[in-house]
């Protein structure tokens with residue numbers, strides 16, 4: 001399906017800056033009508049086949065440039081429950097990359113050039129979000145020590161405490177990415193997202209971006225959410241026991257009771273840069289602007305600079321030798 005402008009027939013896109021649907025051709029706002037695809041994998045505008053990424057739910061038509069949604073992948077049972085629509089525009093994402101990496105030494109000349117930055121694309125990553133009502137029980141022994149000196153003697157007093165803590169914790173929306181293609185570590189680096197911006201998902205947010213439907217079952221990746229909950233629970237217990245100098249745990253028990261869950265899409269800008277036969281991948285969080293990636297080093301530029309350094313050093317050494325009367 002596509003979102004077509006009722007005024008001019010243009011392709012209406014979601015605009016992160018105004019948080020509205022905007023027609024780039026005639027500038028009208030919220031003028032869209034939804035046009036379904038006749039063929040699921042064909043562009044409703046020019047009928048060319050669309051090359052979706054694996055499990056892709058939105059992409060751009062390579063032939064006419066229209067942003068298309070895959071009707072099947074955005075409808076039940078693939079329909080997404082909640083999403084954080086893009087907040088960072090493409091231009092802002094470019095600026096973030098330039099600020100983060102533009103000052104680095106030895107960058108290849110065309111890294112972050114206008115032409116290569118054209119490839120920067122907005123992508124919605126699918127997540128499952130899990131809710132738990134968790135109970136944590138902790139028992140252990142804590143000590144507190146105090147030292148003092150009296151006359152010639154130093155005294156140490158150690159007090160022992162039997163500790164028992166029980167906590168009820170409500171976890172709502174612990175995320176785990178449900179994309180096979182996206183490395184989990186990368187998503188961990190791009191996080192955190194501010195989940196206060198989650199809204200009920202509307203397919204119009206996808207117009208102008210690429211997207212994937214959830215492509216890993218919620219049950220398969222739940223371990224990652226449970227691990228996050230457990231780590232957080234241990235943190236809560238620890239933060240409640242800071243008054244002790246030492247702790248010996250005797251018993252720790254937790255129970256995460258699942259009470260709900262939903263699918264979500266989170267926004268990310270993706271910049272692929274190819275240099276000397278190697279791919280460099282960069283991400284900008286589409287909500288917060290946080291950048292992740294390692295920039296390539298141009299050997300030519302590194303050699304050029306070390307050449308200058310070497311020349312400067314040689315001059316200095318010559319100067320010293322002349323001073324010593326060697327020449």
Ligand SMILES: [Zn+2]
Pocket residue numbers: 005006007008009010023024025026027028031
């Ligand atoms: Zn228009």
Ligand SMILES: [Zn+2]
Pocket residue numbers: 043044045046047048061062063064065066
């Ligand atoms: Zn097309």
